[in-house]
Amino acid sequence: MRAARRLSSLATRFLFSLTILTPPARTQDFHPWDAPLDDFASKIATSLEKRASIELTVRNISSIDSATIETIRRALESDLQRRGLRIRPAASTDSTVEVTFSENVREFIWAAEIRRGEWRHVVIENFPRSAATTGAPAQPPLRLERRQLRQQSEAMLDFALLPSSGSPSPDLVVLEPERLVVYHWMDAAWQPGAAVDIPHANPWPRDLRGELDVARNAIILPGVECTSQFQQPFALQCAAREANPGSPAATSAPMIRIAGRDVADFARLRSVCNFDSLILASGAGDWTQPDTLQAYEISDSDALAAGTPLDFAGPILALHASIDGASARVISRNPQTGMYEAAIVTISCNR
Amino acid sequence: MKLQSSRFRAIASGLVVALALPIGGAERPRYGGALHVEIGASVAALDPGVVSENPDEAGAKDDLLPLVFETLVTLDANGALQPGLATSWNADAAQKTWSFALRRGVKFHDGSLVTSSAVAGALEAANPDWKVQTGGGIGGVLYEMIQISTSSTAPDLPEQLAEIRYAIWKRAADGSVVGTGPFKITTWEARKRAVFAENQEYWAGRPFLDSVDVQMGQPAKNRAIDLQLGKADLVDLPPDLARRASDDKLRVSTTSPAELLALVFPPGHKATDDARVREAVAKSIDRAAIVTFILQKQGEPAASLLPQWLSGTAFLFAASADPVAAHALWTQIHAAPALVLGYDSNEPLEQAVAERIAVNAKEAGIPLSARAIPANSNAAPIAARIVRARFDSPVPRLALTDLLANFAPILGEDARPLPASATSEELYARERVALDTYRVVPLVHLPRIYGLGTRVRNWQILPGQSLEGWRLADVWVEEEAP
Numbered sequence: 001m002r003a004a005r006r007l008s009s010l011a012t013r014f015l016f017s018l019t020i021l022t023p024p025a026r027t028q029d030f031h032p033w034d035a036p037l038d039d040f041a042s043k044i045a046t047s048l049e050k051r052a053s054i055e056l057t058v059r060n061i062s063s064i065d066s067a068t069i070e071t072i073r074r075a076l077e078s079d080l081q082r083r084g085l086r087i088r089p090a091a092s093t094d095s096t097v098e099v100t101f102s103e104n105v106r107e108f109i110w111a112a113e114i115r116r117g118e119w120r121h122v123v124i125e126n127f128p129r130s131a132a133t134t135g136a137p138a139q140p141p142l143r144l145e146r147r148q149l150r151q152q153s154e155a156m157l158d159f160a161l162l163p164s165s166g167s168p169s170p171d172l173v174v175l176e177p178e179r180l181v182v183y184h185w186m187d188a189a190w191q192p193g194a195a196v197d198i199p200h201a202n203p204w205p206r207d208l209r210g211e212l213d214v215a216r217n218a219i220i221l222p223g224v225e226c227t228s229q230f231q232q233p234f235a236l237q238c239a240a241r242e243a244n245p246g247s248p249a250a251t252s253a254p255m256i257r258i259a260g261r262d263v264a265d266f267a268r269l270r271s272v273c274n275f276d277s278l279i280l281a282s283g284a285g286d287w288t289q290p291d292t293l294q295a296y297e298i299s300d301s302d303a304l305a306a307g308t309p310l311d312f313a314g315p316i317l318a319l320h321a322s323i324d325g326a327s328a329r330v331i332s333r334n335p336q337t338g339m340y341e342a343a344i345v346t347i348s349c350n351r
Numbered sequence: 352m353k354l355q356s357s358r359f360r361a362i363a364s365g366l367v368v369a370l371a372l373p374i375g376g377a378e379r380p381r382y383g384g385a386l387h388v389e390i391g392a393s394v395a396a397l398d399p400g401v402v403s404e405n406p407d408e409a410g411a412k413d414d415l416l417p418l419v420f421e422t423l424v425t426l427d428a429n430g431a432l433q434p435g436l437a438t439s440w441n442a443d444a445a446q447k448t449w450s451f452a453l454r455r456g457v458k459f460h461d462g463s464l465v466t467s468s469a470v471a472g473a474l475e476a477a478n479p480d481w482k483v484q485t486g487g488g489i490g491g492v493l494y495e496m497i498q499i500s501t502s503s504t505a506p507d508l509p510e511q512l513a514e515i516r517y518a519i520w521k522r523a524a525d526g527s528v529v530g531t532g533p534f535k536i537t538t539w540e541a542r543k544r545a546v547f548a549e550n551q552e553y554w555a556g557r558p559f560l561d562s563v564d565v566q567m568g569q570p571a572k573n574r575a576i577d578l579q580l581g582k583a584d585l586v587d588l589p590p591d592l593a594r595r596a597s598d599d600k601l602r603v604s605t606t607s608p609a610e611l612l613a614l615v616f617p618p619g620h621k622a623t624d625d626a627r628v629r630e631a632v633a634k635s636i637d638r639a640a641i642v643t644f645i646l647q648k649q650g651e652p653a654a655s656l657l658p659q660w661l662s663g664t665a666f667l668f669a670a671s672a673d674p675v676a677a678h679a680l681w682t683q684i685h686a687a688p689a690l691v692l693g694y695d696s697n698e699p700l701e702q703a704v705a706e707r708i709a710v711n712a713k714e715a716g717i718p719l720s721a722r723a724i725p726a727n728s729n730a731a732p733i734a735a736r737i738v739r740a741r742f743d744s745p746v747p748r749l750a751l752t753d754l755l756a757n758f759a760p761i762l763g764e765d766a767r768p769l770p771a772s773a774t775s776e777e778l779y780a781r782e783r784v785a786l787d788t789y790r791v792v793p794l795v796h797l798p799r800i801y802g803l804g805t806r807v808r809n810w811q812i813l814p815g816q817s818l819e820g821w822r823l824a825d826v827w828v829e830e831e832a833p
Contacts, residue, residue, distance in 0.1 A: 061659075061666060100666060100667075102659070102663045102664065102666060103663050104430075104659075104660060104661055104662055104663030104664075104747060105428075105429060105430045105660055105661065105745050105814050105815040106429060106430035106431070106745070106746070106747075106815070107663065107775070108663075109662075109663030109664060109775055111664060111666075111667060111779075113667065122667060122776075122779065123776065124664065124774070124775045124776040124779055125775075125776075126663070126774065126775035126776075129429060153427070153431070153433065203552065203553060203554050203555070203556055203557070204555075204556050205556050205557070206380075206553075206555065206556030206557060206558060206559060206824065206825070207379060207380050207556070207559075208556060261378075264379060265379070283378075284378045285378065286378060286380070286808040286809040286827075287380075287809045287811070287825060288809055288810065288811035335428060335811075335813060336428070337428075337429060338427035338428045338429055338431065338433075
């Protein structure tokens with residue numbers, strides 16, 4: 001009974017933490033390219049005479065989307081005009097400035113080829129690439145909604161949002177292959193707090209799976225189970241366990257059959273949007289491909305896709321249902337950025 | 352009833368959408384099985400400390416080395432540093448001394464632990480200019496440490512250490528070279544065959560494959576046929592066969608350009624010491640035709656030393672031919688002699704390109720003929736020759752520095768090392784200066800091309816990792832049909 005009450009309490013705390021988490025604050029006027037753009041405009045302006053009339057052309061051969069390029073182009077025009085340059089059609093100028101937005105594997109490269117008659121001068125501005133953000137609308141009859149919580153270069157196996165003792169925002173607990181880390185939401189970012197190493201005698205399997213069992217304050221890993229106070233994981237008590245799900249000698253996990261294939265990784269959700277038995281499952285490609293998260297309604301013999309899938313840039317590596325079955329914790333890896341991404345996926349009903 | 356009906360339609364439409372979608376994602380990998388590989392090159396020894404002069408052998412070696420050997424750090428798809436055998440690193444304020452904490456518990460394939468002295472030995476052998484010291488302890492925790500000191504500022508020393516030439520190895524008791532990587536060498540028949548078995552003790556988890564069996568020195572046509580018949584899972588392909596394999600719906604994996612094919616005019620030749628001669632030949636070359644007809648579109652016309660993915664500034668160099676300007680230049684030269692363009696007699700690709708250049712030159716009125724010459728010959732009548740140069744690093748400054756060093760005998764002072772703080776603008780300027788002499792004339796940037804069998808999964812070479820060789824630890828194979 002005490003255990004049941006404790007579970008219920010933890011579940012409530014967990015739900016509470018999900019609802020109060022606010023998305024990271026965004027400052028409307030700040031763009032990552034503001035400083036490089038200013039430097040770029042300065043380099044162009046100092047290569048030309050004051051109050052020169054120029055024809056400005058822009059082309060984009062980078063991965064920046066066209067809408068963003070248009071915003072940058074307008075900002076560049078304003079900046080050049082602020083510096084005294086006059087932007088005119090070709091016929092009324094004696095100088096041309098041909099701007100190319102380019103990139104290499106590490107940086108954005110913005111180049112301006114400035115020509116006046118036979119004279120040619122090139123100025124270049126470079127700055128580190130930052131991940132582009134995209135959002136995809138979902139479709140009826142139910143909608144999968146993703147809320148990305150964190151991305152990091154280190155592998156993540158699982159995560160949990162838990163109430164914080166000293167803050168209205170919850171803490172984020174992240175299980176990595178080698179450690180458990182607590183992050184606190186401060187200054188519109190997750191700030192690392194306590195961390196503790198996870199002891200293991202043997203190398204982990206390559207296809208490592210791990211799970212945070214919030215109800216039991218437990219970490220489940222291949223061959224090891226540890227317990228800890230997640231918000232203050234200064235010490236772990238670990239003990240060997242038999243199952244070793246990621247190893248070659250893995251015991252068979254429960255499977256569900258979808259579109260002719262047996263799927264081991266799925267999250268079972270509660271009844272929602274008039275669907276009685278829903279699961280979420282990822283695709284069937286490999287780690288090099290984009291992935292999808294699809295809701296299925298499970299009947300006696302079939303799994304019928306419900307709604308449209310949610311696209312992920314890279315493979316979904318971990319999928320765990322929340323305690324109340326209302327959402328799923330998803331860890332994926334974005335091959336473009338190389339980052340592991342932790343997101344909570346919830347279902348909304350379309351009316 | 353209405354609800355039921357609309358719900359049925361919704362489910363049905365969802366099902367159609369799901370079935371129509373390409374299946375992506377994250378199926379659980381399978382452990383076990385052998386990957387059968389066939390390559391054209393023949394590798395004499397898999398030793399990170401030995402440099403291969405033959406570009407094909409060097410390329411194949413670069414592909415195979417990461418199976419067995421690892422570096423302190425690696426570069427991810429964005430060229431960002433990631434921990435390897437070192438878990439953390441930092442530099443002093445002058446960026447002349449770098450400290451690396453070594454990953455604990457990593458073992459060489461002979462079972463011995465990776466120690467700081469073993470790491471120091473490997474790095475000092477790779478770069479005798481570095482002073483490498485050993486030590487231990489960060490904040491009371493015992494970590495094996497090494498400290499690398501350089502004579503000048505080295506802000507990108509960690510990026511350098513990601514190159515496979517700085518792999519960590521040691522000599523085992525039997526004299527063989529052992530590494531720490533996901534696979535161990537179990538059979539090595541020089542220039543013929545190598546078998547690599549999975550390293551059960553691999554610190555990052557044993558690879559999915561049980562073994563990798565590499566047949567070397569296989570003719571290109573045999574490789575393509577074996578791929579088609581399912582006898583080989585992974586083969587390297589020349590451009591013409593890659594195109595055919597694509598047409599036959601076989602899986603073809605093409606990397607970002609990893610190599611430069613260029614024309615060089617060595618100094619000391621009476622005719623080509625006149626810059627107008629070199630410029631005229633350079634302007635006559637139709638690079639787009641070389642890529643289209645000889646490389647079957649498996650490459651990029653190159654007017655710059657570094658490819659676009661690596662520098663981001665290749666577009667600033669014009670690659671188009673200008674036979675009219677070439678002819679005009681040539682007519683300014685009095686008593687210009689006939690020119691001979693040399694190519695490696697063992698390289699069919701170089702021969703085809705050289706012959707194409709000769710045709711272009713003739714169209715511009717330049718008497719140039721292609722002739723086979725022994726590799727590395729500097730025979731006097733040769734005015735120019737075709738050379739190949741591999742890119743060693745995805746970091747533009749390091750790649751350009753290495754490339755310029757390759758061309759040092761031809762470029763002289765223009766090949767001097769770039770300062771560690773060089774910006775993209777400075778890299779571009781140096782490249783421009785080097786190319787404006789027309790001593791080195793870029794022709795094409797060549798990718799590496801591989802054919803893949805249907806059962807191969809998780810094969811991936813991302814742009815930032817195009818130069819790192821094969822990452823077979825994550826590759827797995829589907830079970831063969833009974």
